[in-house]
Amino acid sequence: MTDFTRADVEVLDRQTGFKGFYRLDVLTLRHRLFNGGWGPALRRELFVRHDAVCVLPYDPWLDRVVLIEQVRIGAIDKSERPWMLELVAGLIDKDEAPEQVAHREAEEEAGLQLLKLTPITRYFPSPGGSDELVHLYLATVDSRGAGGVHGLEEEGEDIRVSLWPRAEAVAALASGRIDNAATIIALQWLEMQAAQLRASAGPQP
Known part of the structure; x- marks a missing residue:
């Protein structure tokens, strides 16, 4: 062959x-x-398109994830709720490594400091018509105090941050409430790895 x-x-x-x-x-x-x-x-x-970086912030000590929510123009014609539950994400539009973008976007979009980045995969979300490559990560975080509305005013960002017990996030995935590829892939990966991540997390910072 x-x-x-x-x-x-x-x-x-x-x-x-x-x-x-x-x-x-x-x-x-x-x-x-x-x-x-x-x-x-x-x-x-x-x-x-510029390549993208997507990050699922996960608190292994409290077994919960941090998700963000913002309006998405690509969903306004096909969804009754175009405010999508998503991962922290950003484009590699400067001379930056994907890991640098992950840390920068976590601070800007969610007010989070990433303790450890674990690569999940790289994938093409729509290779039939786009050259975008997504770098997907899980990030260990201390989620205590996370929440609120974030984003850069000069970029018109209005981003709500919410905390989800892992089981509730997975239920939202199963019900279709979470319906974008990066978040689906990352949560499915986390379900396979959560026990090991929690066991190896060490003491809470």
Whole structure:
């Protein structure tokens, strides 16, 4: 069985169709076929985004997670409640490592200091039309005192921070109340790892 690589895709033309905070490129490309040979030239639009960092803050001593809530434009046409329960997140739009973005966004969006970062995975949330790559982490935190409304005023952010017992967060996932990919993946991962994380947490700071 042949494993294709990047060399098996030929970009015949690439133009920028729009450039604002994000960018839309128009590509003409062709690729090799599983049955042999090359396929026809295809015209595709590509949503060009900065890579993202998403962090699930978890307090292993109290067995609860910190989630944030804010309005999301992508949900306003398809959800009765476009204020989504999410992870702390931000874009890598400067010369920063993903870990630096995680610490910065945790402070800005939730007023949290991250004690330890554990990588969960990296994934493409919508590779059919976007090049965004998400760096997903779990962060150990002391959640005592967490809460309130946060965010940068100059960026129009209005972010509510809430504390959830792990079992209640998982129930919200099961009921569909939590319906975005990064939060679903991170909570499912936490369910598999929670016992070990709690056992190895040591004394509460």
